[in-house]
Amino acid sequence: MTVSTELAARLYRLMWEVRTFELIAADRYREGDLPGFIHLSLGQEACAVGACAALGAGDFITSTHRGHGHCLAKGADPRLMMAELFAKSAGYGKGRGGSMHIADVAMGVLGANGIVGQSLGLGTGAALSLQIRKEPHCVVAFFGEGASGTGIAHEAMNMAAIWKLPIVFFCEANRYAELSPYAVHVSVERIADRAAAYGFPGVTVDGEDVLAVHAAVTEAAERARAGGGPTLIEARTYRWHGHYEGDPQVYKTQAERDTGTDFDPILRFERQGAGGLPADALSGLRVEAEARIREAAEWAAGLQSPPASAIGEDVYAG
Ligand SMILES: Cc1ncc(C[n+]2csc(CCOP(=O)(O)OP(=O)(O)O)c2C)c(N)n1
16 A cells, blocks of 8 residues: 555654553553553554544544543644643643543544443534534544444444434454453454444454555545445454553453564554655654653643642532
């Protein structure tokens, strides 16, 4: 697959930004610096980055509890994201929402979301709004294969099909929902097959391959913007870490835990030829990405924590 040098550089730099963000988050979580839960998408970087690189400024995404990559790839500010994780008032939600409640509407990020399946409902609503306002944009709704079994997933896909809404349903099938492996809770071998029941296309892509993800979402987004209706994309990927940080992952065999990181979208992109980028350009992009995220984390960590007296602010109107 041919790809411009500019796009190749963007994909590579963003995958490193997402990876670095989550590696730092994992470290700081282990140190006890981040309150609440965090869910990491390490190993899934090609999904967020490949998909969001197919979108423009007027397009929207809806995300999940595993949303750091989606938010960063759509242009959210890593400083404000880190501040939110550190529970500092400079964060996206004044430090009150944490990792699962990051939104940046101006950048088209309609929110990470702790309620499984809601990204499909919210995404369908946003797509209806675009259609009513006759805006030539689309929505990508990210969700997991666990969410694909919720009632709202069926309702959203059915409505989006009937009204030919400009939406791409993007399922990151990362082999687990919480602690349950795919075959225990999904009735079909391919989530994409379910699209036939709604009468729109369903596509399975290799979620380790950022170029394949990008190509699939580009095609689906163009179709959506042109009035062709939804597409269901199923990206087969792998969640390196546990469901949440600290999950002992007793449901994975030792062999799987040892070889999990063999599934590596960044390495895969390099092995594919990285869009023709030479090795020195790649290492420069990696250094740049790591520095940007490291700086954001250090900035956020250095901010004052809000005083205890602020606990009641923004709780009641007026
Ligand atoms: C409505 C609802 N039910 C249950 C939960 C608890 N829960 C959190 S994540 C999760 C599994 C989600 O799996 P999947 O959609 O495959 O996403 P992944 O974690 O693999 O990214 C569940 C059941 C929840 N947050 N919301």
